[in-house]
Amino acid sequence: MSRFSHESIYEEACRKGQLPGAVLVAADATGKFQYAKAFGETAYGEKLSADSVMWIASCTKLMTSVAALQQVDRGNIGLDEDISRVLPELAALEVLEGFNSEDKPILKKREGVITLRLLLSHASGLAYEIFDPNLQRLAVSDTPSEKSPRTIVSEFSRPLVYHPGRGWAYSTGIDWVGQLVERLTGLPLEQYMRVNIWEPLGMRHMSFDPDSSPELKKRKIGMSLRNEAGKLVPTTEGYIYQYSERDDAYGGSSAWGSAESYLELLQTLCANDGRVLGRDLVDEMFRPQLSPEGKAALNHTLKTYDIPKRVFANSFDAENQDFDHGLGGEIGLKDEVGRRAAGTMSWGGLPNMIWWIDRKTGLCGACFTQLLPMGDVNGNNLEALFEKSIYERYQEFLRET
Numbered sequence: 001m002s003r004f005s006h007e008s009i010y011e012e013a014c015r016k017g018q019l020p021g022a023v024l025v026a027a028d029a030t031g032k033f034q035y036a037k038a039f040g041e042t043a044y045g046e047k048l049s050a051d052s053v054m055w056i057a058s059c060t061k062l063m064t065s066v067a068a069l070q071q072v073d074r075g076n077i078g079l080d081e082d083i084s085r086v087l088p089e090l091a092a093l094e095v096l097e098g099f100n101s102e103d104k105p106i107l108k109k110r111e112g113v114i115t116l117r118l119l120l121s122h123a124s125g126l127a128y129e130i131f132d133p134n135l136q137r138l139a140v141s142d143t144p145s146e147k148s149p150r151t152i153v154s155e156f157s158r159p160l161v162y163h164p165g166r167g168w169a170y171s172t173g174i175d176w177v178g179q180l181v182e183r184l185t186g187l188p189l190e191q192y193m194r195v196n197i198w199e200p201l202g203m204r205h206m207s208f209d210p211d212s213s214p215e216l217k218k219r220k221i222g223m224s225l226r227n228e229a230g231k232l233v234p235t236t237e238g239y240i241y242q243y244s245e246r247d248d249a250y251g252g253s254s255a256w257g258s259a260e261s262y263l264e265l266l267q268t269l270c271a272n273d274g275r276v277l278g279r280d281l282v283d284e285m286f287r288p289q290l291s292p293e294g295k296a297a298l299n300h301t302l303k304t305y306d307i308p309k310r311v312f313a314n315s316f317d318a319e320n321q322d323f324d325h326g327l328g329g330e331i332g333l334k335d336e337v338g339r340r341a342a343g344t345m346s347w348g349g350l351p352n353m354i355w356w357i358d359r360k361t362g363l364c365g366a367c368f369t370q371l372l373p374m375g376d377v378n379g380n381n382l383e384a385l386f387e388k389s390i391y392e393r394y395q396e397f398l399r400e401t
Contacts, residue, residue: 006389007037010382014040018378019369020224020232021048023259026365026390029271033397035365035390036260042370043224043234050260053205053219054370055239057253057349061174063206063265064251065120065328066277067181067193069285072116073278076184082113086180089153090114095125096134096159105138105159112164116180119173120327121289125160126171131308132161150247152179168290168297168325170312175241178251189249197276201264206257208249216256223351225372238351238372253350259368262355266364269328270357286345286359288324288331298330299323310375314346314354315384329357339387352379356387363394 006024013019021040027033038048046052071077077086084091091114094107110125118124129135135158149155156172178189185192190208198206210216225235241250249255268275272282290298302313302323309318312330316323322333329347332340340346341360348354352374355366367383 004035004037004389004393006382006386007039009385010039013378013382017230017232019382020371021046021221022367022369022382023048023050023052024365024367024386025050025259025263026363027263027267027270028394028397029267029359029362029364031267031271032401033363033394035393036263042221043232044222046221048221049219051205051219051258052221052368053210053216053256053258054221054353054368055223055242055349055351056255056257056262056353056368057240057351058347059257059262059349059353059355059366060250060255061252061347062328062355063193063197063255064174064178064181064189065285066197066265066269067189067251068116068120068177069277069281069327070196071181071184073281077116077180079117079284080115083116083119083180084113086183087114087176089157090176093125093157094159095163096138096161098134099137103141105141107159110160110163112166114164116177117289117327118164119177119180121168121294121325122171122173123165123168123290123294123325124171124173125162125164125167125169126156126158126173126176127161127169128171129158131170134161135159148245150245152176152248152250165291166293168294168301170301170308172252174252175250178249181251189251197265198261200276201268203257203261203264205261206255208243208255210256211244219258220256221370223370223372226376232371235372240350259366262366262368263364266355266357266366270359270362270364272359285327286331286343286357287326288333289327290325295324298325302330307375310377310380311348311350314348315380315387316340316346329355339384339391350374352376354380354383361391361394363390365390 026035036050329345344358346356352371357364
């Protein structure tokens, strides 16, 4: 069989220092079509392999979303139930509507309830401070804490930036969802996921605390940074919300794992085989969830602002795509030429990681790398070429079988 068309391109990109190595994985819904290949090495000189363990950042969110939906499946909470009985600290937050002439925050009582559905689709009113100017402005006026926050409640009890269900903002909602899972089950998130997701799917290399496992620790690779001169250099910076520095496992961002293991989760959702989540709830994950205001806000964000376009839209054609959000990632409502069909769900992680699930075509996959800063345009373009190559070969596979 001939080589996949993307392979020589990735090899050349690694040789030229455009990428600090990458692991590419893909599979179809049946599991009969499989692809896994590692390219290049990090700026530390570490050679990548399919089981290299990396900080997966916001790729953690998909796992936490599944863990929460398992609670719905088991009758522990409803998708549209008020979360105040489980997360009273979150329910107590007010809405930041701006600042007065004296630069004091204008806070209003929240209108409407916060639900699990809204948290999972980033429509709850929460936002990440890094992406919201008003939260950044509020932080400037805050009295500095003597101690760095070590819990989700202490770190993310920031005001909402819109009333629940009336907008969209990439948010800390999934971190709160991780707390919800812990409180409903009485188990730490690590233990819960290990028993209910990782072990059932054979995800051997996944943890919030990789240094606690000799198997994972020896597979860890370092982070590479593209400096101002365009050269890849080793760095220990850029890691956020790490379990080693917090008392909580942050369900939105702090897991570590391998592309090989993560593919198992993508494939079970693509197949909707019921191994870790009921089929009706998997179908619900892939349904557009946003209100008209939320959908408009999401599309405005992804089409207007450079960093969100490069980070959130990843390799979607943002200018021509119509976006909505499911209960695990964003959804492209239009076909992408030669690859993602309408209805494809996708998201990624800060170090230029991207995953996708295309249930219509029956394909899923991911690109795992450890590259800063986030939103690397070349990385996004390369990932799109990888997808096209996989879709081309998959059509050949179908004709031959």
